Amino acid sequence: MSVKRSYSSTRRQAQARETRRAILAAAGTLFVEHGYTATTITSIAEHAGVAAPTVYAVFGTKRELLRQLIESSIAADENPLPITQRPESQAIAAEPDARRRAELDAALSRSIIERVAPIVRVVAEASASDPELAAVMEDVKAARRREMTASAGILAGPDGLRVDAEEAAATLYVLYSPQVADMLILDHGWSAERYESWLTRMLLQTVIQPGAPNP
Numbered sequence: 201m202s203v204k205r206s207y208s209s210t211r212r213q214a215q216a217r218e219t220r221r222a223i224l225a226a227a228g229t230l231f232v233e234h235g236y237t238a239t240t241i242t243s244i245a246e247h248a249g250v251a252a253p254t255v256y257a258v259f260g261t262k263r264e265l266l267r268q269l270i271e272s273s274i275a276a277d278e279n280p281l282p283i284t285q286r287p288e289s290q291a292i293a294a295e296p297d298a299r300r301r302a303e304l305d306a307a308l309s310r311s312i313i314e315r316v317a318p319i320v321r322v323v324a325e326a327s328a329s330d331p332e333l334a335a336v337m338e339d340v341k342a343a344r345r346r347e348m349t350a351s352a353g354i355l356a357g358p359d360g361l362r363v364d365a366e367e368a369a370a371t372l373y374v375l376y377s378p379q380v381a382d383m384l385i386l387d388h389g390w391s392a393e394r395y396e397s398w399l400t401r402m403l404l405q406t407v408i409q410p411g412a413p414n415p
Contacts, residue, residue, distance in 0.1 A: 223250065241262055284347055284354060309376050345369070355368070375402055381395060
């Protein structure tokens with residue numbers, strides 16, 4: 201009986217994860233296509249193939265659904281571990297060459313931006329007329345600022361930083377912002393590859409202390 205209960209529990213957990221993924225995917229599609237305000241919980245539920253009460257049971261409110269959508273878009277999975285504590289970030293921290301650290305970090309940032317930028321545009325539009333959503337997003341931005349402090353430590357490597365930790369974190373907060381990526385890619389027509397190369401140069405010129413040249 202214990203084995204059967206364990207199997208049933210595992211199956212329910214898997215089903216719950218799949219339901220959550222389906223709802224997040226539906227919300228992401230509809231928010232981007234129709235905007236936050238015009239997208240209803242009912243439409244999200246229909247798109248996800250679940251009942252509206254299920255969406256409320258999993259996320260509580262549309263605002264919380266949007267918040268979790270942003271978090272899942274940043275991480276690209278359901279693992280709650282912050283990006284800076286994940287293996288890809290630890291590999292950057294362990295890289296001894298300053299330029300290579302910048303290249304790896306720029307590539308990681310680009311991949312995150314490509315996932316989260318469309319959602320951030322939706323948030324920017326909706327927050328202007330929704331004070332409660334704006335408050336939720338202030339919490340998201342505060343968490344992002346804390347992550348930038350950890351990111352600065354990762355980029356420092358064995359060579360250190362050009363500036364103090366606070367300025368490095370603030371600089372990264374700007375460089376890594378979806379808004380900057382949008383200005384360069386959408387407004388100026390840059391390719392994602394050119395944006396990534398630019399970001400690598402900016403990291404080397406403003407944040408990372410150059411190491412000794414490779415022999």
